[in-house]
Amino acid sequence: MAEIQAKLQALSEEFTKLQQDLQDTVQSRQKLEAQKQENVGVQKEFSNLKEGETIYKLVGPVLLKQEKAEAESTVNGRLEFIDKEISRLEQHIKELQGKMEKKKGEIIQVQTSAQAAAPQAAAA
Template sequence: MAEVQARLQGLSEEYTKLQQELQTSVQSQQKLEAQKQENTNVQKEFERLKNGESIYKLVGPVLLKQDKVEAESTVNGRIEFISKELERTEDQIKEIQDKLEKKKGEIIQAQAGLQAGGGAPGKVAAKG
């Protein structure tokens, strides 16, 4: 019975670690979504620019003039990179959720084993 309790304790700790991993991944996903939205808004601003209007990039405390083609290329590259990271993060989240479900099943089985093991001696004692 002590083995089952120790196993249950270990499974619970693993489950908690997986929940923390999931939370971290979800936070990462939210951060990436915000960055993607920011860059998409910048991309829309570029589309509204008229020919000859200037684009400035903030570098430290200084605004530097930047070529429109270069700025658009940089933003498009960022969006592409962020999109790939989002896909990777979403896959990671699905994987962790699957592991959580599997661990949950193992915990339920261990609890059932603990209850079955704990209930049998009680029945014997009641008969005696």
Template sequence: MAEIQAKLQELSDDYQKLQQGKPPNSQSRQKLQAQKTENEGVWKEFENLKDDENIYKLVGPVLLKQDKVEAEGTVKGRLEFIGKELERTEKQIKEVQEKIEKKKGEIIQIQAAAQQAGGVPAPVAAKG
């Protein structure tokens, strides 16, 4: 019975560690989403500009004149990078969620097996 209790505690600890790993990924996703939205807004502004209009880039406390083609290339590159980072972050979040569900299933299986064996171990905190 002590083995089951030890295994449940180990699984519960793993489960809680996985749960704690979720917020940084979620925060990263939110930050990337905000950057994407901001850069999409800049891209839309480029569409409204005429070819001869001036574009300025803020560098520290100074506004520097920038070529439209260069500015568009920079924003397009940012959007591509942000898109790839969002995909990577989404993949990480999905992997962590799958691991959490797997641990949760293992905890449930061990608790059910212990109950069938006649010993009811103390419930382990498994939030899902």
């Protein structure tokens, strides 16, 4: 019976670790989604600019002039990177959910076998 309890405890700890990993990954995805929205907003602002208007980039405490094409390229590159990261994290979330379901099944299986063994142990 102690062996079953130890196995159940180990499975429970593994499940808890997977839950924490999933939570961390979801938080990372939410941060990326917020960054994506900020960059989409910047991209929209670029489309509203008239020809010849100046764009400034904040570098530390200083504002530096930047060419529109360079600024747009930077924002587009960021958006591309963020989209790839979001896709990667979504795939990781799916994998973690699959592992959690498998672990949950293992826990249920061990609990079921423990319940089945309990009456037999009591009779002995």
